[in-house]
Amino acid sequence: MSSNHTLMGVTFIGCGAAAPETIVLNDELAQVVDTSDEWISSRTGIRQRHIGHDRESLAGLATQAAQQALEMAGVAAEDVDLIILATSSAEDLFGSACRIQAQLGATKAVAFDLTAACSGFVFGVVTAAQFLRSGVYRNVLVIGADLLSRWVDWQDRNTCVLFGDGAGAVLMQGTINPDRLLGFEISSDGSQNCCLNLSFKPELRELIPGVVLTQGKYQYITMNGKEVYRFAINRVPDAIDKVIHQAHLTSADIDWLILHQANQRIMDAVALRLQIPPEKVVSNVAKYGNTSAASIPIALTEAVRAGKIQTGDTIATSGFGAGLSWGAAIFKWGN
Numbered sequence: 019m020s021s022n023h024t025l026m027g028v029t030f031i032g033c034g035a036a037a038p039e040t041i042v043l044n045d046e047l048a049q050v051v052d053t054s055d056e057w058i059s060s061r062t063g064i065r066q067r068h069i070g071h072d073r074e075s076l077a078g079l080a081t082q083a084a085q086q087a088l089e090m091a092g093v094a095a096e097d098v099d100l101i102i103l104a105t106s107s108a109e110d111l112f113g114s115a116c117r118i119q120a121q122l123g124a125t126k127a128v129a130f131d132l133t134a135a136c137s138g139f140v141f142g143v144v145t146a147a148q149f150l151r152s153g154v155y156r157n158v159l160v161i162g163a164d165l166l167s168r169w170v171d172w173q174d175r176n177t178c179v180l181f182g183d184g185a186g187a188v189l190m191q192g193t194i195n196p197d198r199l200l201g202f203e204i205s206s207d208g209s210q211n212c213c214l215n216l217s218f219k220p221e222l223r224e225l226i227p228g229v230v231l232t233q234g235k236y237q238y239i240t241m242n243g244k245e246v247y248r249f250a251i252n253r254v255p256d257a258i259d260k261v262i263h264q265a266h267l268t269s270a271d272i273d274w275l276i277l278h279q280a281n282q283r284i285m286d287a288v289a290l291r292l293q294i295p296p297e298k299v300v301s302n303v304a305k306y307g308n309t310s311a312a313s314i315p316i317a318l319t320e321a322v323r324a325g326k327i328q329t330g331d332t333i334a335t336s337g338f339g340a341g342l343s344w345g346a347a348i349f350k351w352g353n
């Protein structure tokens with residue numbers, strides 16, 4: 019893009035969330051695998067999850083969440099410049115973002131998918147900020163949406179009790195006022211890639227003599243829960259500490275901590291390490307389970323709608339998961 023653009027700040031002015039209607043309680047899951055409400059709620063804090071049915075689509079949920087974000091921001095769909103869809107469960111490997119662009123009527127927006135699993139929303143916010151700060155774009159929708167129920171092995175009690183479906187969105191806008199994104203840090207460690215996967219299993223096929231190609235299918239989610247747990251409680255507080263420092267703040271300045279909603283025990287451990295009191299920790303993992311890229315914007319939206327998060331509040335957020343990847347950001351809510 020041309021160098022004529024004025025450098026801008028970033029604001030977060032709208033949010034929205036959507037989840038499938040169907041709710042599955044822990045007790046109901048105990049009819050599917052050898053588990054119990056007691057085990058799931060005490061180890062994870064999860065009590066229920068929303069599960070998409072055959073007529074619900076990722077793009078549909080994402081569009082609903084995005085429409086709410088636009089409405090709150092008072093921005094028309096035609097004025098959106100960029101749509102970033104953070105997802106690991108696109109309905110089309112070529113991407114689902116363009117379908118959302120069409121459903122929204124965001125005719126001038128460019129749209130693309132970003133895959134960074136449960137870190138996807140934070141990675142999306144950071145990516146959006148680059149386009150806004152450079153002045154290239156003015157209105158960016160960042161959507162986190164996942165329907166991992168499609169990719170869970172419902173015979174595997176280690177994973178199937180954890181995940182749920184949903185979508186959340188924020189509208190980020192460029193501003194000449196002070197930048198509301200106060201700091202960020204995004205990281206990857208591929209040496210631990212095997213801890214959490216939704217991998218493609220190739221099947222060999224000889225096309226013509228001597229030319230063997232691979233076709234196959236994606237496999238269900240596999241996870242080494244203990245390793246991912248250890249990774250999260252080590253990396254996440256460090257990353258948040260760094261961004262607090264970048265922002266010239268202390269943990270006492272954080273009004274709300276919104277972590278990726280994977281496990282209540284992880285949220286408690288991270289908050290304790292950062293000395294952030296439990297009443298500042300936004301949690302809805304009990305209601306939704308782990309909705310991957312959607313979990314942070316859904317939690318943000320619920321807290322804003324409930325009137326807990328107010329304009330000017332300082333929010334620390336962190337996403338973490340497959341890759342392995344993790345990211346943290348500090349931002350002030352509203353104009």
Ligand code: UT7
Pocket residue numbers: 052053054057058061062136175176177179242243244246247250280281284308310338339340
């Ligand atoms: O979004 C991506 C990020 N993902 C995460 O953040 C997940 C991080 N990991 C975790 O949250 C936890 O490790 C889990 C919730 C997945 C597991 O909790 P844990 O306390 O680490 O349990 P565990 O895997 O050590 O399993 C303890 C026991 C085992 O039995 P034995 O071997 O001690 O007899 C498991 O077989 O619990 C058993 N178990 C279950 N029992 C009843 C595992 N899953 C279940 C279940 N119901 N659903």
